[in-house]
Amino acid sequence: MPNEIRKDYILDRWVIIASERAKRPTDYSGRPSERTEAKTCPFCPGNERKTPPAVLLYLPSDGGIKRAKDSDGERVKNWLVRCIPNLYPALSPRNSISLVEDDLHRRSDGVGAHEVLIESPNHDEHPSNGRLEQIELVVQAYLDRLKGLSKWEYVSIFRNHGKEAGASLSHAHSQIMATPMVPERISDELAACRSWLEKKDACPYCEIIEAERSSPRFIFENESFIAFAPWASVYPFEFWLLPKKHQHTLLQLDERGKRDFSRALRMCFGSLATILNDPPYSYGFHIAPTRGQHECFHWHLEVYPKLSIQAGFENSTGMFINVTPPEVAAQSLRESLPRI
């Protein structure tokens, strides 16, 4: 198949899909993601004093969990999930200051929040190998913090795995960043959803789900979720996870949805770790902004394995080159789903 240039479903983003020299999983180095290790992991149980007081803790309780917080002077032990302010926050919740600006130099005060979600007391319990009930707790914590930070314009929930993907500590963790504006990517997707709704009286993501379900890009589905490699994948082995029912925010997940989402995570990341030997990757949620009416949005999770380098061409044009066609990626991911 000759190389082709594909456009994202709804964004004006073009990706050169290099089918002529398609790289399969075995063409990648196969070295597992590199770990940066402190001598003592500050996220492991017993070292809670090395981190700020938790804003959210889950503790075991009869037949369920109990929510708690640290106080300044003490650190609660025996937690299942622990969410703390980032010790070096990019954005922080302080009193806003006003800044001088002009037409060309616009700026906003760096207020917001930046938190770290420690996903498990077990250093190495990741979505690729974790217990389902633990992954469910992580998903629940995402929901709790999304709710807790809803006074900000947007809440970005993301995960970096492996040093090459920006994880400075290897203990299983996600990050949460609340911003005082809606980020460009989200407002672009939202605008595209609005315009699709006006023109076709439909949600583009709902239509994408229907189309990809029976395409060679399909990877996995259960009752509530579907996973596929997107048509114009920017990254080799990129995949997306979407709720099959139209939902604009994670907060609409019911109990069944949370379970199905956790299972979908476990299945897809299990497969990714198998075929590429635990590669570095990032993921990020795309959720409707917290304020205003954004029911036309369809939330989803995008997963970006870090197997290639973006450089001069990509950074200066906004176009990309992907040497693993999504159909090749999806077939590998589909064929290595774990049996759990």
Added chain:
Amino acid sequence: MPNEIRKDYILDRWVIIASERAKRPTDYSGRPSERTEAKTCPFCPGNERKTPPAVLLYLPSDGGIKRAKDSDGERVKNWLVRCIPNLYPALSPRNSISLVEDDLHRRSDGVGAHEVLIESPNHDEHPSNGRLEQIELVVQAYLDRLKGLSKWEYVSIFRNHGKEAGASLSHAHSQIMATPMVPERISDELAACRSWLEKKDACPYCEIIEAERSSPRFIFENESFIAFAPWASVYPFEFWLLPKKHQHTLLQLDERGKRDFSRALRMCFGSLATILNDPPYSYGFHIAPTRGQHECFHWHLEVYPKLSIQAGFENSTGMFINVTPPEVAAQSLRESLPRI
């Protein structure tokens, strides 16, 4: 200074400028950019047979240069600059084929061109350390290939330096990619220029030049060119080079302009290599599309040092975190300009 969030001059792109823990040059690892070395460099003189026939060669000639090409069967020796088709092109100039597509799955045939410009017979003659007359030849070759590829919608000229910035060979080279569509970044910038022109009857870049010339982000200028660290720098030590006179394409450079541009490159890259120990970086030209009326555009070169990792937050939101404020970067770059 507390962290702030800055918007690009004209694009809807926000960057968190982390002034609170600003990283200065000495905070970066200081390891020089990594080299990937083949046993025999295919770009070095004597190994021309390892590469396809050149589409453009500069040969020494009485008081100037002579242009030439390779034929299929032979390779011309004693070249000063050599431009060849990429052996593994992402896009290639063949007969276009038609592809099935629908509303959600749009694509275009992967036609275009992908060339490699070998910048010098000397393996290690880069913009940071090269002879001015050699850099002038490289700039002339950019112009010649831009002209030669003008049947395509856009011509992207870029350079990756160091393995971490995607350079698979360390011999000094640039790449040229001609695309059958205008890339998103360029059309966004063009749209912003058009709208600025309509509202203010001016070019935003001409106004930016005026403003940054006397700002703490200023780095270097000569008669025709200016270099500064942009207000909302995405990358630590990012800088831009712009012609001071309004020009929409590189093709408008006169002899003086070419000389001044070459000298500006040599000065700025010399400084970058000094303060960060020859770091990996990419650069990319932003030029008006080849077809149509785009006089409102102002061409420029953007330089992206590769000192940080873009991961989950950046990829999912289109926002960025830059831990070296442009004012800090500009001061270092300004203070280490070579004396040539």
